[in-house]
Amino acid sequence: MKRLFSRLIQLAAFFSLAPAAAWAICDVDYVAQPGDTLFSIAETHYGDRERWTLVYYRNQKLLAGATVLPGRKLFIPCITGATAPDATPLRQEKAELTLLTGGGYAPFTGRGLPGQGMVTELVNAALELAPAPVSYSVSWEDDWSKHLFPMLDQKEFDMGFPWLKPDCAAEPDNERCASFHFSDPVMTLPIMLFARADSGFDYREDADVEGKTLCRPAGYFTHDLNRPGRRWLDGGKITLVQPKTPADCFRMVAEGKVDAAAVNLFLGASTIVGEGLRDTVVPLEKPLSEEGLHVVISKRHWRGTTHLYRINAGLQKLRGSGRFEEIMSRHLELFWAQLQ
Structure with a gap:
């Protein structure tokens, strides 16, 4: 009880512009009831239905898409307001693996965002946890129309993120499907x-x-x-x-x-x-x-299979380690706090 009270005081101070969040009932398990939605659970535990994404990203394995299943035990996370950690030491200017992203895509990517955006931080963490990790760099091009064609297609960079994946089963001739491999969803x-x-x-x-x-x-x-x-x-x-x-x-x-x-x-x-x-x-x-946001690599890249395995294995380990939920929760609270 003392720990919960202390956490509530921290939240009250951090979210002074969002009074409803100050009395959050969090860091607790909740058994979903018939008629519950993510919105209603957020209203009950945070006093703010907009914070339903905190429950969504923390409990994705226990949901049916974004639908609450009665009887499932969900975890309702508290947020400490911690700042984003520095990028992994594997991230270097001259590196074995080169990644391309761009700005103007908040809260997912942006040089001025905490951790340079939630997807950037998730990719950093996945590459740190990947088997046989290698050094990597992240370059920025704010004109997104250049990323897939020509820059990634011509292999000026190894991989790019974050990209939506078309329905490649229904549209195999879609230029993205025909030209690129997609990682598992980063988020x-x-x-x-x-x-x-x-x-x-x-x-x-x-x-x-x-x-x-x-x-x-x-x-x-x-x-x-x-x-x-x-x-x-x-x-x-x-x-x-x-x-x-x-x-x-x-x-x-x-x-x-x-x-x-x-x-x-x-x-x-x-x-x-x-x-x-x-x-x-x-x-x-x-x-x-x-819809998923993915890392992509050209199908003509000679190390495409190796790099794709590396990022997918890292993403799997990221989700199993608890770091995915921690990163997402922190960025979500920053996003909602900025809106308020």
């Missing part, structure tokens, strides 16, 4: 529907979306809208609007011109705050899909 992204708070839109099953008008910016993936068993686009079951920017989508939601915006949780939350739409546009509780 998964919940893709959410963001609707007007007063719209009455409730997504519990796919039939609830049929007949709706969804918004997703031009150039973003759409394979989750057309996956087997769904086929919303091919079957004309929904209308998809594709303006230039995420902000355009969220303004259209607020104005009632579309039923919902369909983007990842982090992009949606940031756009709501940036556009001043807090309490006007909200995420629906059931994710539309889950």
Whole structure:
């Protein structure tokens, strides 16, 4: 009890801009009850439904996607506010393995972010834990359009991150699928529907979306809208609007011109705050899909299999060590604190 009280005081001081988090009931086990959602559990334990991702990333092996299964014992983590550790000593300027990433992709990558972003820190940790670890470097190119073609395709760098993987089984000719190997997911992204708070839109099953008008910016993936068993686009079951920017989508939601915006949780939350739409546009509780962020390497790279094995083995060990949950929890709290 003393440990819990001390942790609550720490949280109260750290999150002075987020009073609801100060009385968090955390570092405890919770047995899921019928009717529970990640949102309702976060409301109970943190006083803030937006912190549902803390429970999500800590308990992914015990969830069905992002669905809570009654009877499962979930762990509700506390957050200490610790700063990101220095990069592993294996990270050097002149290195055996060269990695490419870019900025402007918060909270995943960014030179000015703690740990240079959650994905960068996860990749650092995975390479440190990989079998037969080698020295590696991380280079930055903020023009993402250059990464896959020509830089990675022409092997100017060995591997790049973080990249979404298309549905390669359904689209084997997709240029990413044809040209690159993908690692196991470094992390998964919940893709959410963001609707007007007063719209009455409730997504519990796919039939609830049929007949709706969804918004997703031009150039973003759409394979989750057309996956087997769904086929919303091919079957004309929904209308998809594709303006230039995420902000355009969220303004259209607020104005009632579309039923919902369909983007990842982090992009949606940031756009709501940036556009001043807090309490006007909200995420629906059931994710539309889950998409992975991956490390990629050219299929023509002579050491592609070796490097891919190294990163995958490191990611597996990372998840088994508890460091994945620690890194994710810290970055998630920083992300939500910044939004508030």
